[in-house]
Amino acid sequence: MTDIDRELPVPFEQAREVEAFLLREARLLDDERWDDWLAGLSEAIHYWMPGIENRRREDRSGPYRLEHMAYFDDGLRELQRRVARFKQPSAWAENPPTRNVHLVTNIEVFAGAEADEYVVHSCFINVRSRGLDEQHQISGRREDVIRREADGLKLLKRKILIPNAMLLCKNINTFL
Amino acid sequence: MSQVFLCHRDELEPGTLKKVAGGDAGDICVYNLDGKYYATADMCTHATASLAEGDMEGDLITCPVHWGQFHIPSGQAVTFPCERAVRTYRIITTDKEVFADTSAESEEAELAAASPI
Amino acid sequence: MNEIIKLRPIETSEPLKNLDRICDMESGRMSGKIFWDKDIYEQELEKVFARCWLFVAHESQLPKAGDYLTTTMGEDEVLVVRQKDASIRVMLNACPHRGNKVCFAEAGNARGFICNYHGWSFGADGGRLMGMHESKCYEESGFDKSQHGLRQARVASYKGLVFATFAEDAPTLEEYLGPMTWYLDVMLDMDEGGSEFFGGCIRSTIECNWKIAAENFVGDILHGGWTHDSAAKAMLGGPVTNVGELPESYSVNWNGHGYEFATDVVGNAATLGEREINKYLHTLRPKVAERLGEFRSKLIGAISSFTVFPNFSFLPGQNTVRVWQPRGPDKIDLYTWVIVNKNAPQEIKGKWRRGAMMTFSPTGVFEMDDGENWEYCTKTSRGMVTRYQDLYVGLGMHTRIDDSELPGNVFRGQLNECNARAFYQRWKDLLQSPTWADVPDRNGKMR
Numbered sequence: 001m002t003d004i005d006r007e008l009p010v011p012f013e014q015a016r017e018v019e020a021f022l023l024r025e026a027r028l029l030d031d032e033r034w035d036d037w038l039a040g041l042s043e044a045i046h047y048w049m050p051g052i053e054n055r056r057r058e059d060r061s062g063p064y065r066l067e068h069m070a071y072f073d074d075g076l077r078e079l080q081r082r083v084a085r086f087k088q089p090s091a092w093a094e095n096p097p098t099r100n101v102h103l104v105t106n107i108e109v110f111a112g113a114e115a116d117e118y119v120v121h122s123c124f125i126n127v128r129s130r131g132l133d134e135q136h137q138i139s140g141r142r143e144d145v146i147r148r149e150a151d152g153l154k155l156l157k158r159k160i161l162i163p164n165a166m167l168l169c170k171n172i173n174t175f176l
Numbered sequence: 177m178s179q180v181f182l183c184h185r186d187e188l189e190p191g192t193l194k195k196v197a198g199g200d201a202g203d204i205c206v207y208n209l210d211g212k213y214y215a216t217a218d219m220c221t222h223a224t225a226s227l228a229e230g231d232m233e234g235d236l237i238t239c240p241v242h243w244g245q246f247h248i249p250s251g252q253a254v255t256f257p258c259e260r261a262v263r264t265y266r267i268i269t270t271d272k273e274v275f276a277d278t279s280a281e282s283e284e285a286e287l288a289a290a291s292p293i
Numbered sequence: 294m295n296e297i298i299k300l301r302p303i304e305t306s307e308p309l310k311n312l313d314r315i316c317d318m319e320s321g322r323m324s325g326k327i328f329w330d331k332d333i334y335e336q337e338l339e340k341v342f343a344r345c346w347l348f349v350a351h352e353s354q355l356p357k358a359g360d361y362l363t364t365t366m367g368e369d370e371v372l373v374v375r376q377k378d379a380s381i382r383v384m385l386n387a388c389p390h391r392g393n394k395v396c397f398a399e400a401g402n403a404r405g406f407i408c409n410y411h412g413w414s415f416g417a418d419g420g421r422l423m424g425m426h427e428s429k430c431y432e433e434s435g436f437d438k439s440q441h442g443l444r445q446a447r448v449a450s451y452k453g454l455v456f457a458t459f460a461e462d463a464p465t466l467e468e469y470l471g472p473m474t475w476y477l478d479v480m481l482d483m484d485e486g487g488s489e490f491f492g493g494c495i496r497s498t499i500e501c502n503w504k505i506a507a508e509n510f511v512g513d514i515l516h517g518g519w520t521h522d523s524a525a526k527a528m529l530g531g532p533v534t535n536v537g538e539l540p541e542s543y544s545v546n547w548n549g550h551g552y553e554f555a556t557d558v559v560g561n562a563a564t565l566g567e568r569e570i571n572k573y574l575h576t577l578r579p580k581v582a583e584r585l586g587e588f589r590s591k592l593i594g595a596i597s598s599f600t601v602f603p604n605f606s607f608l609p610g611q612n613t614v615r616v617w618q619p620r621g622p623d624k625i626d627l628y629t630w631v632i633v634n635k636n637a638p639q640e641i642k643g644k645w646r647r648g649a650m651m652t653f654s655p656t657g658v659f660e661m662d663d664g665e666n667w668e669y670c671t672k673t674s675r676g677m678v679t680r681y682q683d684l685y686v687g688l689g690m691h692t693r694i695d696d697s698e699l700p701g702n703v704f705r706g707q708l709n710e711c712n713a714r715a716f717y718q719r720w721k722d723l724l725q726s727p728t729w730a731d732v733p734d735r736n737g738k739m740r
Contacts, residue, residue, distance in 0.1 A: 051494070053400065053493065054398055067643075067646075069493050070650060071655060078647075081651070085523045085658045090522035090523045092520065093661055093662045130665075165399065165496065166496035166497065166626065168497075171656065171660065171661045172655055172656045
């Protein structure tokens with residue numbers, strides 16, 4: 001967790017560049033451009049969405065932990081496997097396709113721990129619809145480390161926190 | 177002066193407590209707080225509960241029913257839902273025995289009562 | 294003085310009249326009405342969930358006195374608390390004053406529980422009512438605290454799995470599980486350390502009837518090759534194992550519980566795509582053979598699935614453990630855990646946690662295709678004609694092995710619907726029986 005007093009802003013141009021990266025990422029996911037999405041990840045990616053626990057305030061365990069079960073706790077290999085399933089003609093639950101909208105907002109860009117890294121906070125709303133009347137909405141907050149690598153900005157780390165201690169839909173067949 | 181026998185000097189380990197029948201004064205709870213003895217009424221001032229069944233936490237007694245707390249030396253109510261101070265009793269110790277003087281409060285309680293706050 | 298208020302027993306309602314028409318396991322037919330009807334659902338709450346032994350926790354989730362978790366038995370909210378004497382108590386998480394929920398957190402450690410409404414305070418030690426806010430006025434009215442604690446369930450454990458029931462006349466847990474304990478040991482008793490849950494609980498929702506999910510795990514490997522082709526290709530680079538060509542497989546059931554399995558040691562585990570896990574199981578197998586025998590040592594991660602009636606299921610190998618919590622005829626809350634051997638290396642446990650979530654979870658590449666199937670098996674029964682059409686549950690009639698040395702009712706092959714038939718038959722028997730004593734014993738008889 002970033003210490004809020006030590007957050008250092010970055011020059012305006014860089015902040016806009018990072019913001020554009022996130023908005024483009026959302027559009028790639030809306031369009032099922034899986035390979036382009038994977039190309040935006042660092043090889044060292046850790047993509048993490050922990051399960052949330054409904055504990056009392058005084059409970060020092062807190063609402064989530066690294067050792068807890070997670071919706072995503074993935075390196076590149078796991079994310080590639082997920083994409084491999086999406087692309088299978090026999091992914092029955094993806095045909096007809098799910099229609100997605102990914103909204104990204106509340107973007108804040110700060111200097112990262114290393115010179116070529118940014119710490120980026122954002123919020124998201126994802127709306128998915130299947131069939132005629134199925135609609136699911138997931139929202140939450142993301143804390144990213146985005147790194148400038150040889151061929152551009154890449155997502156190095158993502159932590160996704162949703163407010164729900166119980167996921168109110170049957171699956172998450174997209175990325176957030 | 178009315179004295180109630182509470183316990184022997186070496187009977188309670190520091191950090192432990194005990195309920196004693198107090199006759200007309202009602203049940204009394206006696207505490208060994210870091211080697212020094214204190215006594216309060218055993219009945220919590222919030223609701224029916226025996227403080228002697230609670231836990232000593234530092235110099236506070238936590239009531240076992242709603243977890244409100246009193247400051248042991250002065251009887252002051254410290255944590256919700258306790259609002260009214262619990263009655264304290266001045267301790268009289270001899271060589272071997274510990275008594276409660278049911279006609280007097282502890283020194284700490286008197287100081288607290290005299291304080292302008 | 295007030296009379297002591299005795300808890301009234303739940304009244305048994307009359308069995309619904311058309312159950313034989315909509316659930317005919319002799320012929321292997323049923324109707325979607327059993328997945329849709331509200332009256333049936335209410336009777337399930339009464340005659341299945343308020344009667345059977347239901348899974349509530351694994352012992353490993355409550356290591357210290359005062360540790361608690363909240364869960365449900367059917368739709369009853371319950372508190373599960375480790376006591377100072379090391380026993381576990383299960384009690385209704387509902388204040389006996391006005392019914393308010395007493396504990397709102399999903400887990401933690403507490404010295405007691407206080408209702409937020411009128412300050413009724415219950416000890417962690419089995420829910421004794423210890424006191425109330427404004428206690429004097431209760432005393433003046435003759436109130437007897439000792440009669441108003443949190444309602445207790447009967448609790449029993451089998452090798453780490455904690456079950457509870459509110460039915461005073463239910464058989465013991467050992468009787469309830471019967472010979473299925475021999476098969477449960479494959480998951481629970483591989484070595485002297487036994488098992489533990491690892492990584493907490495994940496909860497999600499599926500809009501399907503609970504029986505569809507429970508039945509899928511009781512004996513439906515048939516769907517694996519078709520539903521999960523995409524997941525197998527993603528994780529393993531090839532299709533699901535051709536289960537029909539495996540040399541040796543069985544379906545076993547008893548009183549509605551069911552287990553279908555092959556003897557290929559790591560068929561399920563392999564889908565996690567972690568060589569280290571396969572290696573761990575292969576290395577462990579001789580030890581398991583010494584402990585449980587050669588036969589059971591071949592099942593430890595094999596292609597298989599298991600349901601303990603009514604709604605507790607797991608997959609050996611992927612090590613995913615489920616309760617399908619009923620929330621109406623067309624909805625479940627799904628509780629998911631991962632089970633591992635206590636003695637497994639920490640790194641292996643971590644791989645299992647991640648692997649189980651990767652394959653069987655709301656984001657699991659296998660499970661994503663199941664959810665859709667189950668939802669639409671339920672939703673089509675909106676239609677009146679659909680609701681009454683015959684559904685085929687007839688695969689594998691006459692495949693019983695009468696002289697098998699294996700315990701339970703044993704059938705040839707895991708591509709078989711005998712376990713589903715036994716599951717629905719037991720379901721119907723419970724709905725038609727006024728008390729436990731009336732529930733028929735069909736062991737040795739079903740085809």
